[in-house]
Every structure is written in C-alpha cells, then in structure tokens.
Amino acid sequence: MAKNKTAFVCNDCGADFTKWQGQCTECGVWNTLKEVRLGSSSKASSPTTNRSGFAGALQSKVTPLADIDLAELPRFSSSMEEFDRVLGGGFVPGSVVLIGGHPGAGKSTVLLQTLCRLAQSHEALYVTGEESLQQVAMRAKRLELPTDRLQMLSATDVDAIVYAAETVNPKVMVVDSIQVMHQADVSSAPGSVSQVRECAAQLTRYAKQSGAVLILVGHVTKDGSLAGPKVLEHIIDCSIMLEGSHDSRFRTLRGTKNRFGAVNELGVFAMTEQGLKEVSNPSAIFLQRSEDIASGSVVMVVWEGTRPLLVEIQALVDSSSLGNPRRVAVGLDQNRLSMLLAVLHRHGGVMVGDQDVFVNVVGGVKIVETSADLALLLALVSSFRDRPLSRELVVFGEVGLAGEIRPVPSGQERIREAAKHGFKKAIVPYGNIPREPVVGMEIVAVKKLSEALEAI
Structure with missing residues (x-):
C-alpha cells in the first residue's frame, strides 16, 4: 500500500x-x-520525452518581451471613489484582494455596501462563513442598501463555494472570511496554516481562470498584522488594511501591497448609521482645531499614496518624576522619536532628557514617512518653551542626524495643498523651494535645524 x-x-x-x-x-x-x-x-508515470530527452509536457511557448501586448487592464469601479483610490483605479478582473482589520472596524460593512451597489450592474456573490444569511440581510436592511440583485451563499466548504460560483459566474465574489474556510482533503482544523493556504490557493485558481474579482476577508492578530501564513501575502494581488479605533468615527483604508497600483494609498471613511461614508476632503476633518491654539501643536503635510494630507501633530513635554522619563508616540515611530530627541539636544541646544515626552497625531492617522520630522521637533520645542505656534503655519521636512533638513518628495504639491486650506506661512527644506511663487504663501526655506528654530 x-x-x-x-x-x-x-x-x-x-x-x-x-x-x-x-x-x-x-x-x-x-x-x-x-x-x-x-x-x-506514489510514483507518477514518467512523461513522454522528445528527441532531446526533455519532457514534452513541460514545453512552453517563449514570447519576446517586445511582443507582449501592453493594452491597459480593463478596470471597473467599486462604486466608492476612496475604495477605487486604494485599489489603484478600481477592480482588475481576475485579481485577488485581501482586506484585513480589527473586529468591528467595518470590513463586512464596506464590502456589503460595495457588492449591493455593484450587483445592480454586475453579477456579484457574497459568501459568508461567520454569519448567517439572516444576519447579513438585517445589516443590509439597516443600511438601506439595494438587495434585489445580490446573490448570497452561506458555506465554509471551498469545493461547494467553487461549484456554486461556477454556476452563478459572478464578476465579483467576497469570501468572509478565509480563516473559517476548509477543504476536505486537508486534515487540519479551519484557520490553521494548511487550511488557509490550500483554501486561498484553490479560490485564487478559480479567480484567475474565470476572470472574477475575488475579495478575501482576513483576521488580524493582537499586534495588528494579518493572521495566517506569510505565503498568503504572496498569493494575493492586493493587500488592504482597514484601520480605526473603536472610539473614533473615522476609518482609514490603506494599501500595503498592490500589483496594479501604488502602495501606501489612503482612503478615509466616516462610520455613520448608514454604514461607511466616503470623506472626499480628509484634510478638512483632521484640521478641526480649537480657536485657542495651545503650545505644542503644529500642522504638517504628509504624502499618502498620490495625494497630500494635512494633519495636526501635538507634543507634550512635562517634568518627569521617574528616574527613566517616558517616551510615548501615538501614530509615529517611537524609535524615530528617540533619535530626533537626540538630534534636538545635539544640534538644537534643547535638553529634554529629564522630561516626559508625549506625541500624538490627531485623528488616529499613522505617519510612516519621514517628512514629519521637522514638524515633530518644532512641536516639542513649542511645548517645552510653552510658546504657541501660529495657526497659519505649516511645516514639513526630514531631519538628518547631523541636524540638516533634507528635502522630501512632492514638495510643491504639499505647499499648494496647504495654501488651498488657508495657511499663510510654510517652513520647508531648502531643496523644496517651489519653482513658481505660491500666491498668499510665505515660504521659509531652511537648511539646518538651528535655522528652523530661529524661524519660529
């Protein structure tokens, strides 16, 4: 045997x-x-070989690179502009999209909204493995969504899902979630590495062969990363994370991998009674500041994907009663905060080694680029000296270990976005001086950290 x-x-x-x-x-x-x-x-029968001794079944057609058709992939809209922005312009037929997020972030809600609207013009199939059909129907009724065209299926067996999909032949299919799916040939329990890998591979094969858009919902671990094997990240074409805390009404949709568009693209939604609503101008929301500006607050311009975003950064420097002062960063890298504090001491002459330092990015936005360095240091100095900065000031720039201010990409677009929102003064790196003057904007170009401190 x-x-x-x-x-x-x-x-x-x-x-x-x-x-x-x-x-x-x-x-x-x-x-x-x-x-x-x-x-x-078991030993497989050896394939037939040609005169050269190579297997005939392994022969493939070799195509010159210059002869490959460069026609643009046909995309179609998801009915949400912010969702399309993160996807790179819309859904690509045959692509596999993985969307993850914490429980309650709104993954099932945004996908149900998308499919109910897409079903009016395309065949759509929603596969639920965690909820009953009645639960999904109640949510759709509460959100006042059109439910007459969307096809529903409650199943966890991948073979049954593929068979039903071949019958319906949908253009878009959602599987919620991949962690509860199972294959009869795999002996391990649902959610294990083997089950997740084999189920995702079979569903991906169906999507590539049929040309349907496959959207997989994935769970996250305690540290916020996608659960399951790392091989799942290589199978899919696009990985999206839906972020947002329970005490905030805003949700951010961020792309971490996209074979058909730019990564780190950001889409902003607001959680309402009718589901997730798109926020077309997120800078206006993140800039809701009080009339009396306290010290330690400054507005910076970050670049998210293909557009600038204005957010407020706050810093609090206070006397510490501990032998080891605290360093807390919310929305920023804590290691980079420690490095910038050392640069501030060495090249700015401001010593905060005996102070507690707290930094927060308003609105729950996570900043992953280095253009926030200069704004962070100016906010720290403002809080330490207890001197508020101007409401009409906007800052961006990268700070090096030698105290130099390095330019950042898309500097002119950042300045124009700030001027559009009524800011009158900008402290920017010397390398980001705009080629043409911006109407109503005073540009202060700096090369070193000491020059930026003198400008405030």
Whole structure:
C-alpha cells in the first residue's frame, strides 16, 4: 500500500519541517508545529520525452518581451471613489484582494455596501462563513442598501463555494472570511496554516481562470498584522488594511501591497448609521482645531499614496518624576522619536532628557514617512518653551542626524495643498523651494535645524 506522507507546519510563519521539534527555527516561537498529512506517495508515470530527452509536457511557448501586448487592464469601479483610490483605479478582473482589520472596524460593512451597489450592474456573490444569511440581510436592511440583485451563499466548504460560483459566474465574489474556510482533503482544523493556504490557493485558481474579482476577508492578530501564513501575502494581488479605533468615527483604508497600483494609498471613511461614508476632503476633518491654539501643536503635510494630507501633530513635554522619563508616540515611530530627541539636544541646544515626552497625531492617522520630522521637533520645542505656534503655519521636512533638513518628495504639491486650506506661512527644506511663487504663501526655506528654530 502507498505510504502517507506527513509534515510538521508552523502555525505562525508557515515553515514546514520533516519531523516535530519544540521550537520553530524560522520564527523562534515555541510549540507551534502541527502535523499535516500530505497524501499518499506514489510514483507518477514518467512523461513522454522528445528527441532531446526533455519532457514534452513541460514545453512552453517563449514570447519576446517586445511582443507582449501592453493594452491597459480593463478596470471597473467599486462604486466608492476612496475604495477605487486604494485599489489603484478600481477592480482588475481576475485579481485577488485581501482586506484585513480589527473586529468591528467595518470590513463586512464596506464590502456589503460595495457588492449591493455593484450587483445592480454586475453579477456579484457574497459568501459568508461567520454569519448567517439572516444576519447579513438585517445589516443590509439597516443600511438601506439595494438587495434585489445580490446573490448570497452561506458555506465554509471551498469545493461547494467553487461549484456554486461556477454556476452563478459572478464578476465579483467576497469570501468572509478565509480563516473559517476548509477543504476536505486537508486534515487540519479551519484557520490553521494548511487550511488557509490550500483554501486561498484553490479560490485564487478559480479567480484567475474565470476572470472574477475575488475579495478575501482576513483576521488580524493582537499586534495588528494579518493572521495566517506569510505565503498568503504572496498569493494575493492586493493587500488592504482597514484601520480605526473603536472610539473614533473615522476609518482609514490603506494599501500595503498592490500589483496594479501604488502602495501606501489612503482612503478615509466616516462610520455613520448608514454604514461607511466616503470623506472626499480628509484634510478638512483632521484640521478641526480649537480657536485657542495651545503650545505644542503644529500642522504638517504628509504624502499618502498620490495625494497630500494635512494633519495636526501635538507634543507634550512635562517634568518627569521617574528616574527613566517616558517616551510615548501615538501614530509615529517611537524609535524615530528617540533619535530626533537626540538630534534636538545635539544640534538644537534643547535638553529634554529629564522630561516626559508625549506625541500624538490627531485623528488616529499613522505617519510612516519621514517628512514629519521637522514638524515633530518644532512641536516639542513649542511645548517645552510653552510658546504657541501660529495657526497659519505649516511645516514639513526630514531631519538628518547631523541636524540638516533634507528635502522630501512632492514638495510643491504639499505647499499648494496647504495654501488651498488657508495657511499663510510654510517652513520647508531648502531643496523644496517651489519653482513658481505660491500666491498668499510665505515660504521659509531652511537648511539646518538651528535655522528652523530661529524661524519660529
């Protein structure tokens, strides 16, 4: 009889081993290896070979690079401009999109809104494995969505889902969520590395062969990253994270991987009683400031994907009663905060080593680029000296370890966006001086941190 092959797969990183061991040598986590049956091993008949000795079945057509058709991929809109922005212009037929987020962030809500509207002009199928059909129908009724054309399916067996999809032949299909799907041939439990990998691979094969857009909903771990094997990130074409805290009514949709568009694109939504509503001008929302500006507050211009975004950064420097002062950063990298504090001491002459430092980006936005360095340092100095900055001031620029102010990409577009919102003065790197003067905007170009401190 044929012998069953087994392997031991790590539930955290997806690495496989030939025998069990207590610790995964790839990710260093203990007690995560689970036994997985790979099926029976049998010798396959050798393929026929040609006169050169190579397998005829392995022959493929080789195409010169210059002869490949460069026609633009036909996209269609998701019915939401902010969603289309993150996708790179809309859905691409045959693509696989993975959307993740914390429980309650609004993943199922935004996808149900999208499919109910798309179903009016395209065949759409919504597969739910975590909720009943009645629960989804109640949500659609509460959101006042059109429900007459959307096809629904409650199933967790991937084979049954593919069979139903081949019958309906949808143009867009949502699977909510990939962690509860299972295959009968895989012996492990749903949600394990093997099940998630095999289920995603089978659904992806269907999407590529049929040309349907496949949207997978994924869970996240405690640290906010997508759960499941890392191989899932290589299978999909686009990875999107829906971010937002429970105490905030705003949600941000950020693309972390996109084979058909730009990454780090940002879409902003507002959670309302009728679901997620698009925010066409997010800068106006993030700039809702009080009339009396306190010290430690300044507006900066960050670049999110293909558009500038104005957000307010706040800093609080206070005397510390601890031997080791606290450094807290919300929306910014804490390691970069520590580095900038050292630069401020060395090249700015401001010593805050015995002070508690708290930094926050208003609106729950996470800043991942370095253009916020200069605004952060000026906000820290403003709080430390207890001297408010002007309401009409906007700042951006990268700060180096030598105290130099480095230019950032798209500087002219950032200045124009600030002028559009009524700002009158901008402190920018010397390399970002606009070629043409901006009407109503005073530009202060600086080369060093000391020059920026003198400008305020």
